[in-house]
Amino acid sequence: MSCIQQMDELVKEYLLFRGFTSTVRALDTEVKSEKDKAFRPDKIVEQFVHYITLYDLHGLKDYWNHFDQSVFERLDQNFMPAIKKMENSLLRMYLINACVNGKPEKIHEFFEKLGYELQHQLEWKDWFALPFIKNPEENPTYMVYFTRQWQDTMLISLHNLLAISFQCLPQPKLTTYHEEAARVTRLQAENDQLKSKLARSNVCDSRESGSANILSSDTLPPGLDLIDEFYLIPVDTSPADSHSRSFRSFIRGFGTNSTGLVRPGVKKIYVKIFLR
Known part of the structure; x- marks a missing residue:
């Protein structure tokens, strides 16, 4: 019932949109004088206390009868003893207030x-x-009814009884629509949060995958091969192989200058060498 005032504003907005100004004025008048106080238990309790402090016995009884007929009668029978006890407590508070303030005529009345x-x-x-x-x-x-503790406890109990009673009332479709719209809005917000969380999770997974594949040859530019970092270390060669390569180099360079041409005055000599 917390959205009753908002529903009233929506209804008035619609009536003004349709041009029903006289209906809006009538609605405002009835809202100001309504007894249900927009189903707010705190305001209703204040009204009960107002009747008691003014010694308005007729107003107190009439106000209670209104809720007894429009609200309490719809409750389960198990609530009836508590409702009757609450009515008696309100009447006793009226008498106690008259006693404390020296109003014996109100007690007789x-x-x-x-x-x-x-x-x-x-x-x-x-x-x-x-x-x-x-x-x-x-x-x-x-004696107990004159204590502040009893009076405060009674008013709190009245507040709770009204709150529970209003929750048991059948809700009009307009308020149900408002609650459904609020539920859809809440679900949409939760959905957006989950989408954002999923997007952040995908970004983290992509970063981890990139770090794991950074040494893969697939990530290298085209045409660039990995180079063995140990290619400068000489391989083990035998003395015979070294001697053979040195002798071949000597034969190739025999009779040629640094440019590879035959020296003047030197005839070409063909040497046939048999190597083991």
Whole structure:
């Protein structure tokens, strides 16, 4: 019921859009005088206390009857004892407030108007003696009702009873639509968060894959081969091979100058060498 005020604004916006100005004025008038207070338990409790402090017994009873008929009757029968106890507590708070503030006439008025209704209830048997007892705050029967703790506990219990009762009421389709729209918005936000998390996870996986393949030959530019870092280390050669290569080099360079030409005055000599 927390969205009732927002729903009221949406309804008025629609009525103004349609040009139903007289309907909007009528709605505003009824909203200001409504008893349900937009189903806000705190405001309803304040209204009950207002009737008690003003000694408005008729207003107190009428306000309770409104919720008894429009809200409490829809509840399960298991709630009935608690509801009846709460009604009695409100009436007793009215009497205690009159006693504390020295209003004996209000106490007599109370029993004159409600005496016939309450005389058959066992819970009120001892309370009919209240107008004739001096210092009732010291009497064991009424002492607890004069304490601040009892009064605060009673008002909190009334608040909780109203809150639970409103939750049990069937919701109109307009408020259901609002809740459904809020649920869709919440799911969309969760979906966006999951998408963002998945994107970050994919980026991390790509970086790890690139680091693992950095030494692969597939990542080298075309035409560039890996070079053995140990190619400068000479290989093991035997003395015979070294001697043979040196002798061949001597034969190739025999009779030629540094440019590879035959020296003047030197005839070519063909030497046939048999190497082992």
